[in-house]
Amino acid sequence: MFNHTTRRSLVLGAAAAGASLALPATALAQAKAPLVGPLAPNPVEFQKQIAQFTGKATPQTEGLLLDVPVLADNPSAVPVKVKVTLPITEQDWCEEIVVLAELNPSPLSCRMQFTAAAGTAEAAIRIRLSQSQTVHAMARMKSGKVLVVKQAITVAASGCGM
Structure with missing residues (x-):
């Protein structure tokens, strides 16, 4: 190993x-x-990922749902659901969603891209967490809006060292 x-x-x-x-x-x-x-956290990479995704946009905290368990008994496969609740239209749709694990050695857990033809912007994934931390999700709309949401999660043991 x-x-x-x-x-x-x-x-x-x-x-x-x-x-x-x-x-x-x-x-x-x-x-x-x-x-x-x-398994050390990488705060510089975490901030870099946020800055690259948001650009000059002012993030807004409404319009994006994040569903993660409060307690993860299996940190190697933590279920995460992300959904944009704003209306998806031909003029404004979700172009991209990212999921970040703030205290993981590599914070970017997932990146998903969408088109207007998708009709919705939602996904269910499983991520690996190194320790108890905050999981962040961000969505970029075609109009330039950036939606953000975060939720704290407690893990029973490290999932990154397994």
Whole structure:
């Protein structure tokens, strides 16, 4: 099983040997980051994801529902439901929904894109949580509105280290 130290050694060793790795930029950045533990939260990445999604829009807290359990007995598969409650029309529909786990090592849990033809913007997924934390959902409408919602969840044990 690879841990954070092993991954770092592989990435840095391969780079020194002239090999190229097909890893996402975030994985390479994590491999070169100071070792603070493989399950450490990444607040910089979390804030970056929020800033990239919202852009210059002022997020509004109405129009988006987030359904997660208050207590997750299986943190490796926490059920999450997200639904846009604003009317979906040909002029204004939900283009994208993201789900973020604030204290996970990789906060972006899910990204879903929609078209006007979908007629609705809702999804049910399962995410892995590293610890008790707040789950955030954001939706971007065609009109430029950004909808946000969040909910705290308590987990029984870490799901990211399993």
